[in-house]
Amino acid sequence: MLTRPWIDPRDVDWTDPLNPLRNPGWQQNNNPYVWAALKDPMLQALRQGKGIEPRLYVCPDPNSQTIPGNSTYDYEVPAEPNCWLFALNASGSGTDFLLQITDSVTGAKVFSQPTPMSLINSNLTGTSNRGKLFFLTTPHLFEPPSYPVVRLINTESTAKVCAVNLFTCVEYDTA
């Protein structure tokens, strides 16, 4: 039990019908990965959104697009309104590149400075029990007319593929 992450009960929505912690018939032993995903406080919070639907944005589009050597490329993500960014990962054909994600309206940045792809490399295991996803510590809402801007910086001298994948969900009914 000591290896299990502690979750503050105040962070758990006990009215959520998908919450396995409130369902006595659903135990971790049934399927630990489903159990872990469903009891995640962040996903529980996102499930409470109205008309929520997951979305994945591949940046740039297509993901096989190359970025010229020693150059910076800004990709304006065609995100739908009320988009919640909660996880990401990245990959590339070179050894590494730098990336940054910025809110187009507020200017808020996910990283304090452009961050190496190697830190969120999809070849690595992401956040525990989330597969290839690297979860943010808290989801970021891109409120209309805001959208994410992904900055890709190819630090190598030749053209390379620099791909970032944004795992989001869209809240349709915000009334």
Next chain:
Amino acid sequence: MSPSASSSPANQPTYVEEPASYLFTITLTGSSHVDSIAVNIDRDSDFLLSGINGSSTGAYTLNFRLPSGRLYSSAEIKNTDFIGTANQPTSIGPPPIYRAGSVGPQMTLTDTSTSTNVVNILFTGIRRVRTT
């Protein structure tokens, strides 16, 4: 049954939840593209998709449809960026619920290995069986 009767607590349907996995298998030929391949959901239960893992003999890109019919991804994503492993399935969240008897997460795949590519994808989640 009238709408008012169906909304009373006494008449609410009851469900049993069980672990469930749907296996999708396809053999892609070199650089081939397939579109909207159904992953049929059993008629006796809804399916809540919470994770994806799989294996393949080569590289490919993929996309799939949500219960609403919308595509999950803005563009096809590389399998190496998305498909998890058996001990670390990629978390799908918030988990979409595919209705019983639906066509499920219809798959779109493109082979990028330029050779024969055997693709196995396991959709893991919860089966919600209606008991009353």
